[in-house]
Amino acid sequence: MKLAAAVNGYLDQLERGRTLSENSLNAYGKDLHALQVFAEENRVVDSAEMDTELARSWVWAMAEAGMAAASLRRKVSALKGFTAWLAVQGLTEGDVGLRVRAPGATRSLPRVLSRHQMEELLATLEERCATQDPVALRDVALVELLYATAMRVSELVGLELRNLDLETHSVTVMGKGSKERVLPVGNPARRALERYLTSSRGSLLDGQVSPYVFVATTGKQLGVRSVYEVVARLIADFPGVGPLGPHTLRHTAATHLLDGGADLRSVQELLGHASLGTTQIYTHVSTERLTSAYQQAHPRA
Known part of the structure; x- marks a missing residue:
């Protein structure tokens, strides 16, 4: 059924x-x-x-x-x-939800990685790329792209070759409500994408044809679950409570943009939020980080 x-x-x-x-x-x-x-x-x-x-x-x-x-x-x-x-009803072999549990109370603010943690994560990926392993080249490209554009994981796996315009440093994604957004791509992400497309993707396809940018080792479209597993493994050792995955990179990108002085409306457009109120939570994250840094560093905090 x-x-x-x-x-x-x-x-x-x-x-x-x-x-x-x-x-x-x-x-x-x-x-x-x-x-x-x-x-x-x-x-x-x-x-x-x-x-x-x-x-x-x-x-x-x-x-x-x-x-x-x-x-x-x-x-x-x-x-x-x-x-x-x-x-x-006999539609599944046993109750597949029997051992599923709800995680404990989650943080009210999104979990983000620091700039140092992001640099460490990307450096770890680059080390894996030294062997020219096709999967490693793919993984560094998808992580760089997630962080560079703050796109949703569903937008990432749905990305097709025709959506890439690396000459203009941009990608076009189809967001919620079938709304298109054109997102800028920085040089590190562009280089990682070009390397993946020229040195890795063909090996993963192994003679197959696919319109999708990111493919699995089977040559098929990379799934959302696979991206979660890739990112979760990479950031599992970083301190913090609660599960972490691709959305953490989206949160991190948005927060780092605001930390760097980007205006809230631009970040809203980048994220594809219909409401500015949804984006405003990242201003609270930035404030929380500033408060934490102040308390740790100021002699009269």
Whole structure:
């Protein structure tokens, strides 16, 4: 059964059972449709393909993006009810959500890396590139691009060759609501992309053809989950509480821009936020970092 049909079937049963209020039912529906979208972004369209790794990745992505603990608990509750139903219906081999847990309370402000940490991360990647390993060349290109442009991970994996214009140092992405944005690309990211495209991508494709910029070792489009795994491994050793992934690089880029004097409206346009209020959280991050530096460095703090 297609995952979309399974979600609708489960919600229909909940509605018939009359065990949830209308508000709770609407919330569960919103949560499970979000799960469906995440699964489809990872090329999972059939309920039989649902597994624990995908379920955990969904929860992890939301936690890493800074979702409040109460909202996470509700989403995990919706997930676990759905996966239990899938198992009872014989649509999956066992309950794939049985061992999924909501992370503890998350920080109210986005987790960001310092400039030093970003330099350390990129230096580590460059060391791996010395062997001309195709995967390492790809990984440094995607990390450089995520940090340079602050694009969403879904925008990164959906990036096609026709979206690149390295001569003008820009890429075009399709954001939420099918809105296009043209993003500037700095020299380090451009060089990393050119190196990947000329020395790595062909090896990964191994004779296959793909319109997508970033491909897996199978030659297929690189998935959202794979990017999470790549970035999570790279920043796992940095201090901080909570799961970290590609969204951390988006938070970091936005914060570093504001630290460097960029105006809020420009950062809003770069991030593709519909509301300036959504972008304003990064001003609080910058203020928090300034306060921390002041308390550590000023003799009369």
